[in-house]
Amino acid sequence: MEIERLAIPEVCLLRPRVFGDERGFFLESWNRRTFARMGLDLDFVQDNHSRSQRGVLRGLHYQLQQSQGKLVRVVEGEVFDVAVDLRRSSPTFGRWVGAMLSASNHQMLWVPPGFAHGFYVLSANAQFLYKTTDYYLPSAERCLLWNDPDLGIDWPIPAGESPLLAAKDAAGLPLSACDLFP
Incomplete structure (x- = not known):
């Protein structure tokens, strides 16, 4: 397993070792000891699986209480995945990082609480799998506006197209109005 610390060093791109031949491939996506040796001593409590069609944008989600760390990966298709730092005390507060995750590149992204x-x-x-470090708590869920100009996320949305959004994602709040972490 290779680890790459991104522009926000707590967010990591992980590249598992893939063993493949004419029959297919094998990879180890999670091993507590391997991750701990890389400095990611994690305890997961929940696995989630979503399937979405082209043009769907999900997010930007977070939980204020029971904040979840997420280990995310794609097992069908390709997505552009984004993490935004909402920790007011962080030197990277309000900044974002993104990565292309796909079934063919096998990369994973660690998004901390x-x-x-x-x-x-x-x-x-796209089929999207993710492990979380805390349980889903609907009353604590918040949504940051996906296209907040203060964030300037460079989503790879084709010119002239609009993403397909859930009502809660369309109603997300700008960073200036969001509940934030200390």
Whole structure:
């Protein structure tokens, strides 16, 4: 497993070792000891799986209480995945990082607690898997506005197109109005 610390060093791009031949491939996506040796001593409590069509944008979601760290990956298709630092005390507060995750590149993104998370689907369909470090708590869920100009996220949305959004994502709040982490 290789780890790459991104422009926000707490967010990591992970590249598992893939063993492949004419029959297919094998990879280890999670191993507590391996991750701990890389400085990611994590305890996951929940696995989630979503499927979305081209043009769907999910996010930017976070939980104020029971803040969730997320280990995310794509097993069908391709997405542009984004994490936004919502920790007021952080030197990278309000900044974002993004990565292309796909079934073919096998990369994973570690999004720590204190970050908003979202993705945009680039392929016909995408299946997205993620492990969380805390349980889903609907009353604590918040949504940061995906296109807040103060964030300046460079979503790869084709010119003239609009993303397909859930009502809660369309009603997300700008960073200036969001509940934030200390």
